[in-house]
Amino acid sequence: MIEAKSVTKKFHNETAVRNINITVKRGSIYGLLGSNGAGKTTLLKMMAGIYRPETGTISIEDVPVFENVFIKKKVCYIPDTLYFFPQNTIAQMAEYYQNIYSEWDASRFNTLKRVFQIDTDRKIHKLSKGMQRQVAFWLALSCMPSVLILDEPIDGLDPVMRQKIKNVLFQDVADREMTVIISSHNLREIEDICDHIGIMHQGELIVEKELDDLKADTHKIQVAFKSELQEKHIVDQLEVVHQEKRGSVSVLIVKGEESNIKRIVRSEKPFVFDILPLTLEEMFIYEMGEVGYEIENILL
Numbered sequence: 001m002i003e004a005k006s007v008t009k010k011f012h013n014e015t016a017v018r019n020i021n022i023t024v025k026r027g028s029i030y031g032l033l034g035s036n037g038a039g040k041t042t043l044l045k046m047m048a049g050i051y052r053p054e055t056g057t058i059s060i061e062d063v064p065v066f067e068n069v070f071i072k073k074k075v076c077y078i079p080d081t082l083y084f085f086p087q088n089t090i091a092q093m094a095e096y097y098q099n100i101y102s103e104w105d106a107s108r109f110n111t112l113k114r115v116f117q118i119d120t121d122r123k124i125h126k127l128s129k130g131m132q133r134q135v136a137f138w139l140a141l142s143c144m145p146s147v148l149i150l151d152e153p154i155d156g157l158d159p160v161m162r163q164k165i166k167n168v169l170f171q172d173v174a175d176r177e178m179t180v181i182i183s184s185h186n187l188r189e190i191e192d193i194c195d196h197i198g199i200m201h202q203g204e205l206i207v208e209k210e211l212d213d214l215k216a217d218t219h220k221i222q223v224a225f226k227s228e229l230q231e232k233h234i235v236d237q238l239e240v241v242h243q244e245k246r247g248s249v250s251v252l253i254v255k256g257e258e259s260n261i262k263r264i265v266r267s268e269k270p271f272v273f274d275i276l277p278l279t280l281e282e283m284f285i286y287e288m289g290e291v292g293y294e295i296e297n298i299l300l
């Protein structure tokens with residue numbers, strides 16, 4: 001379990017993370033979303049024990065992580081910008097990891113050769129960007145971490161490799177309750193992988209929910225009524241976060257319980273009424289719109 005309590009981090013005068021509370025349950029996969037510069041990387045680096053929080057605490061398995069060698073051996077962090085020792089081959093880097101991570105599993109490393117299929121005598125800096133990312137996963141997953149922290153991990157991986165890596169992650173989560181936190185802008189991917197979602201904006205956590213609850217709480221509906229007054233009646237009763245007109249049909253993004261929404265809309269006898277599936281990307285955009293980070297049609 002990862003727990004952040006009232007965590008704040010500043011760089012000079014700028015507050016990158018502001019009074020954040022997050023709990024990532026053991027064995028769950030948590031997707032950390034947010035606008036550019038929201039503070040995701042800063043928060044992940046504090047979770048990995050790289051940055052010290054200004055105030056508040058970050059613990060893993062109830063132990064503060066900063067400068068704690070014992071707990072850091074259970075944590076693997078794959079940053080958005082990868083670093084390997086210059087000139088090292090995969091085998092040499094694996095040896096280095098083996099000396100640091102006490103849970104390193106050589107047989108796992110060998111088994112994962114079937115997934116990654118890269119010659120371990122190759123120098124890492126001569127591999128392609130995507131192949132280097134594969135090596136980062138290969139090494140991290142061979143450390144058998146209790147906690148895996150991933151910052152923009154999917155970029156540069158081809159679709160087949162993404163699926164293979166997802167399968168290995170799911171296996172580790174199911175078999176040994178590995179806890180995973182992933183920051184990504186690829187919401188399609190996050191939707192596939194994660195069971196919990198946190199959304200950050202300007203250093204704050206503005207939404208934290210189970211993905212299923214988030215989906216159950218936000219709906220996209222398509223309605224048409226005989227008169228505008230009928231539509232106004234339902235809009236007044238619903239929590240509408242976005243509204244647009246497509247011909248005679250209105251598309252509304254509405255928060256609340258589905259049964260309640262259906263009851264309110266049907267009370268005005270619509271001649272069109274559909275509930276449409278809402279993607280995580282759409283939910284993200286509407287949540288961000290609520291805190292003033294909206295899509296605008298900017299013509300220059």
Ligand SMILES: Nc1ncnc2c1ncn2[C@@H]1O[C@H](COP(=O)(O)OP(=O)(O)OP(=O)(O)O)[C@@H](O)[C@H]1O
Pocket residue numbers: 011014015016034035036037038039040041042043
């Ligand atoms: N080492 C640093 N020194 C000074 N300021 C920093 C440093 N790292 C991050 N920041 C600032 O902290 C804020 C949060 O940055 P961070 O990298 O955590 O955002 P992010 O959510 O990961 O963004 P993105 O999605 O663009 O990668 C930004 O305003 C950034 O300029």
